[in-house]
Every structure is written in structure tokens, then in C-alpha cells.
Amino acid sequence: MVSTMVSNNISVDCVIFGFDFERLNVLLVDRTLLDADGRVIFTDRTLTGNHVFVDETLDAAAHRIPADLTGLDNIYLEQFRTFGSPDRIRRPNDQLWLRSCGRDPERRVVTVGYVALLARRDIRLIWKGRNVKWYPVDEVGDLAFDHNQILAEALKYIRNKLINEPSVGFELLPPKFTLTQLQTVYEVILGVRLDKRNFRKKTARMSYLIPLDEKQTGVAHKPAQLYSFDKELYETSRKDFNSFFI
Amino acid sequence: MVSTMVSNNISVDCVIFGFDFERLNVLLVDRTLLDADGRVIFTDRTLTGNHVFVDETLDAAAHRIPADLTGLDNIYLEQFRTFGSPDRIRRPNDQLWLRSCGRDPERRVVTVGYVALLARRDIRLIWKGRNVKWYPVDEVGDLAFDHNQILAEALKYIRNKLINEPSVGFELLPPKFTLTQLQTVYEVILGVRLDKRNFRKKTARMSYLIPLDEKQTGVAHKPAQLYSFDKELYETSRKDFNSFFI
Known part of the structure; x- marks a missing residue:
């Protein structure tokens, strides 16, 4: 039987990026602390995170997050960096929150950061009893714990x-x-505007970009050619690149 | 005052690579468990690792390792991956070792992996009371805990x-x-033989590679031209590369 005990000073946090054809978004969860009379002490937002069960690998604990939110299993997910500064849990609101959860606010929690990437798709709006929503990455405001730093590092990583x-x-x-x-994917991740002609020159060299016998439908403008990504061809072309020196 | 209490289920492990102009080497520490009569129960080797003090960041704990071994402070050091499988401490010798150190062998230890890179230089031969030595990366044998896996991932990372x-x-x-x-650096890291002419074409395009007005001394063969690496020029050339799309 799998134990449901948690390793209580290790967690995983998942920076789930989603693209809506216009902006790069990140999934955030509402965090609201109430007093004994049900009045709001504070409200803010966190990244999506999980405890790690004692018999569970870090990858498995991280994987549960996008899987729970989307019902899908084959999501892009990668560990990118671990955050363990003793200061990461020391801001007053975070200390109040940890106490309210019955956790020792003096005890360092090391969190292992993962990045997940999603095309626009349905997510659960309630997760672990809390509201969850997409936010543009440049409009997240002041997040809980060191989650602004984790988000910034995740962005650097995918750039x-x-x-x-x-x-x-x-x-x-x-x-x-x-x-x-x-x-637009390149523009929102790199944070720059790109010249269309240069970009088309670049994509013309991507042998793994396959033009389809299909055009966009249901658009107001002239429908554009559709493409697909051939992963197998991509892997082959990468091998060529890596053998450049041989 | 800085606390010397350790966070006892978090550690850092440092894969310290060194190059001796011929092979890629890794620093390993002897681990020998003796019984009450001083007879050897087993002997093997580990990567260089540290506890993390309760007031210390992960980076600081990792940094102490190459600094202690070399006396130098400006060593290349980067976090690359965290290892936290519940199975990583479960082999019989590792369980015996943990018990002998007064640690709970059932308790998961999450270790944050760092890579350090060194040019050939002197190291301390005794570290934390144990022998430490360079080994060619393909001759390390069966290491303690999951250290073969950590070494393999570190190699993938630097490749x-x-x-x-x-x-x-x-x-x-x-x-x-x-x-x-x-x-030779490229060959030992990529694990391939490279064609000299192709490699020279490649280096001719490295604007940050500066020919010096100096040649090798004390060699039996025809002394070769010496070069240095200009970090500032490198950063500039990288900016050009990254702005390719703009």
C-alpha cells in the first residue's frame, strides 16, 4: 500500500505556462487566510505546488499537478531548479499561513521547481478546494513565499x-x-518583437516543420497555411547538429 | 551567530570535474565502514557532499566543497538537478553506513546536485578526515547511494x-x-574523436579566442601557439546570437 504520509519539509512547485495565441500565461492558485470569525486576514496567490508522499519520487509528485488540473497525462514537465533559502518562508503572511496549516514556521522547506508547458486547454477551476486561474506572466503581482523568484527563474530557463x-x-x-x-510563441517567451521576414527565413530552415494540406478556418482575415511539428525529424536534425564536430 | 545545526534530510552533492590535458576526471572520497574490532565491512567511494546548516543557503553549502578542497573561491559551480527518490538510500551498504553515522536509514534524504569545473590544480588529499582523489570518469566503478546516476546526469548536463x-x-x-x-576538452566531454580541420574551422569563428604573443615552453614537440579566452567578448558575441531573431 502506498503511504499517504508526507515528507514535510520537501515540496514540489510547478510553474505551468500556457499560451493563448496572444500572451504567455501562468497558472496561479488563490490563497486566503481567514480569522476565527471568517474575516479575511490576507489574500494573495501561489504557484501550483504539492507535498511529496514518503514513498513517492519528486518527479511523480510534480507530475500529479498538471495531471490533476487537466486530466491529461502526457504533459511536458521538467525539473529546472531547487529553492531552499532559509528566508523563503520568513515573510509575515507566509509565517501566519504556515501556522494556520499546523506547520512549523521555523522549519526550512526545500522546494523542487518544475516547468510544465500547455497549449491552451481546459483546466479545473477548483483545485485542492482553492480557485485556480491563468494570469499573464507580467501581471502576477506579489506572490506568496519566493514564488516570484521561482517564476522568474522558470522564465529564464524556458528562454x-x-x-x-x-x-x-x-x-x-x-x-x-x-x-x-x-x-508569437518566440515573441512572448523571449520578450521581444521579431521581424517577420527574418523569422520566416529561420522557419524555412526547420526541416521538421511540415506544411499541411490545410488552412485555418473561421478567421476574419485571409486564412493562413497550417503546419505540424515532426518530432522524429527534429530528433534526427538535432543529431546532425550535435555531430558537427565529428 | 551562525548555527551549526544541520538540516538532516537535505544535502548537497558536488560533481567536481577536473581536466588533466588528457582525460576528464571526477573527485571521489573513500568511504570505509569498520566493525567494532576495526575490521573492514566494506569500502567504496562517494562524490563530495555536504550537510546544509540550518541558516545556510543551498548554494553556500555547495560552495564550501570546492573552496575547502582547493582553497580557491572563484570556482565554476552550478546547480544542475535534485535527486530525491525514496530508493536512493536503500542499498544494504548505504543502510549500514547511515546507521553507523547515527542517521535514520528510513528517512529520505533529498540531495541537490551541483557541478564544479576545475583546471588541473592542487587539491587537499584529506577532506573531512577521508581520502580524496581524482578518477577518470569512465573508471569510477560502483559508487555509494545513487552517485553513479548523479555523475551520469552531471555529464549529460555539461555535454x-x-x-x-x-x-x-x-x-x-x-x-x-x-x-x-x-x-581535447571537447573530445573528453562529448566522448568522441573530432576531426582537427573541422575543429579549427570552428575555433576560427570564435571571436573571443585570443591568440597570444607566446608559445608553449618545455614540450618535446614543436611548441604550439597559446591562446586565452576573452569573457567580455564572449558575452557580446552571445548577445549577437541571441538577438538573431530581432
């Missing part, structure tokens, strides 16, 4: 990843997409 | 890093080096 491993860009798109949508 | 961020290659070299020595 670097996108430049070095273009496949991650496709994780934010549906199976069929336009080149303009792909360009 | 990927070297391809995407060439600056790490220079961390394994002294301030002045030959192109053949640089090529």
Missing part, C-alpha cells in the same frame, strides 16, 4: 531552452498551427 | 552546456592554452 532546443516551442501550440502563431 | 554555451569549456583550462588542449 534559454527555446534558443537551444526549439522543440519546446511546439509544446505551447496545438498539433496544427500557423507560422504567425509560432512566431 | 549539453558545452554545445550550447562554449564558455564552460574554458573553465577546464588554465588561462593560457593551445587549440589542441581545447579540442
Whole structure:
């Protein structure tokens, strides 16, 4: 039988990014502390996080988060950095919150950070009894604990990843997409506007980008050509790149 | 005053790579368990690891390792992955070892993995009362806990890093080096033999590689031209690369 005891000074936090064809968004959970009379002491937001059960690997604990929220199992998920500063739980609101949960507010909690990438899709709006919602990454405000820092590091991680491993860009798109949508993925992650002609030159060199015999439907403008991402061709082209020196 | 109490289910492990102009080496520490009569129960090796003091950040705890071993402070050090499987401490020898140290062998220990890179330099031969020594990475044998897995992941990490961020290659070299020595760094990390002509074409494009007005001394063969790495030029050239899309 799997134990449901938790390892109480280890947690996982998942920075779940989603793309809505316009902006890069992150999933946040409402956190509201009430006093004995039900009055709000404070309200703010956190990243999506989990305890780790004593018999569970870190990857499995992290995996439960996007799986619970979407019902899907094959989500892009990667560990990117661990956060364990003794100061990360020391702000007054965080201390009140930990006490209210019966946790020792003096005890360091090390949290292992994961990134998940989602194309726009349905999520549960209530998760662990709390409200959960998408927010544009540049409008998250002041988050709980060190979650602003975790979010900033996660962004840095996927920026670097996108430049070095273009496949991650496709994780934010549906199976069929336009080149303009792909360009927007690069723009929202890198935080820059890109020149369309240069970008088209770049995509023309992506042998794993497959033009489909299909166009967009239901758009007001001239419907654009649809493309798909061929993962197998991508892996092959990467092997060529890596053997550059041989 | 800084507390010397340790956070006893969190540790840091440091995969310290060193290059001796021929092979990639890793620093390992002897671990020997003796019975009450001083007879050896088993002997094997571990990576260099540290406890984390309760008031200490993870980075600081990791940093103490290469600093203690070399007396130097400006060592390349990066967190690369955290290992927390409940099984990582469950092999019989590891359980005996934990008991002998007065630790609860049932309690999961999460360890945060760091990579350090050193050019060939002196290290302390005794560290925390134990022998420490360089081993070629492909001759480490069966290590304690999950340290073979941590070493394998660290190697994967620096391979990927070297391809995407060439600056790490220079961390394994002294301030002045030959192109053949640089090529050997690539060969030992990527685990392949490289064609010299192709490699020279590659280095000719590295604007941050500065030919010096100096040649090797004290070598039996024809002395080769020496080079240095210009970090500032490197950063500038990387900015150009990253702005490719703009």
C-alpha cells in the first residue's frame, strides 16, 4: 500500500505556462487566510505546488499537478531548479499561513521547481478546494513565499531552452498551427518583437516543420497555411547538429 | 551567530570535474565502514557532499566543497538537478553506513546536485578526515547511494552546456592554452574523436579566442601557439546570437 504520509519539509512547485495565441500565461492558485470569525486576514496567490508522499519520487509528485488540473497525462514537465533559502518562508503572511496549516514556521522547506508547458486547454477551476486561474506572466503581482523568484527563474530557463532546443516551442501550440502563431510563441517567451521576414527565413530552415494540406478556418482575415511539428525529424536534425564536430 | 545545526534530510552533492590535458576526471572520497574490532565491512567511494546548516543557503553549502578542497573561491559551480527518490538510500551498504553515522536509514534524504569545473590544480588529499582523489570518469566503478546516476546526469548536463554555451569549456583550462588542449576538452566531454580541420574551422569563428604573443615552453614537440579566452567578448558575441531573431 502506498503511504499517504508526507515528507514535510520537501515540496514540489510547478510553474505551468500556457499560451493563448496572444500572451504567455501562468497558472496561479488563490490563497486566503481567514480569522476565527471568517474575516479575511490576507489574500494573495501561489504557484501550483504539492507535498511529496514518503514513498513517492519528486518527479511523480510534480507530475500529479498538471495531471490533476487537466486530466491529461502526457504533459511536458521538467525539473529546472531547487529553492531552499532559509528566508523563503520568513515573510509575515507566509509565517501566519504556515501556522494556520499546523506547520512549523521555523522549519526550512526545500522546494523542487518544475516547468510544465500547455497549449491552451481546459483546466479545473477548483483545485485542492482553492480557485485556480491563468494570469499573464507580467501581471502576477506579489506572490506568496519566493514564488516570484521561482517564476522568474522558470522564465529564464524556458528562454534559454527555446534558443537551444526549439522543440519546446511546439509544446505551447496545438498539433496544427500557423507560422504567425509560432512566431508569437518566440515573441512572448523571449520578450521581444521579431521581424517577420527574418523569422520566416529561420522557419524555412526547420526541416521538421511540415506544411499541411490545410488552412485555418473561421478567421476574419485571409486564412493562413497550417503546419505540424515532426518530432522524429527534429530528433534526427538535432543529431546532425550535435555531430558537427565529428 | 551562525548555527551549526544541520538540516538532516537535505544535502548537497558536488560533481567536481577536473581536466588533466588528457582525460576528464571526477573527485571521489573513500568511504570505509569498520566493525567494532576495526575490521573492514566494506569500502567504496562517494562524490563530495555536504550537510546544509540550518541558516545556510543551498548554494553556500555547495560552495564550501570546492573552496575547502582547493582553497580557491572563484570556482565554476552550478546547480544542475535534485535527486530525491525514496530508493536512493536503500542499498544494504548505504543502510549500514547511515546507521553507523547515527542517521535514520528510513528517512529520505533529498540531495541537490551541483557541478564544479576545475583546471588541473592542487587539491587537499584529506577532506573531512577521508581520502580524496581524482578518477577518470569512465573508471569510477560502483559508487555509494545513487552517485553513479548523479555523475551520469552531471555529464549529460555539461555535454549539453558545452554545445550550447562554449564558455564552460574554458573553465577546464588554465588561462593560457593551445587549440589542441581545447579540442581535447571537447573530445573528453562529448566522448568522441573530432576531426582537427573541422575543429579549427570552428575555433576560427570564435571571436573571443585570443591568440597570444607566446608559445608553449618545455614540450618535446614543436611548441604550439597559446591562446586565452576573452569573457567580455564572449558575452557580446552571445548577445549577437541571441538577438538573431530581432
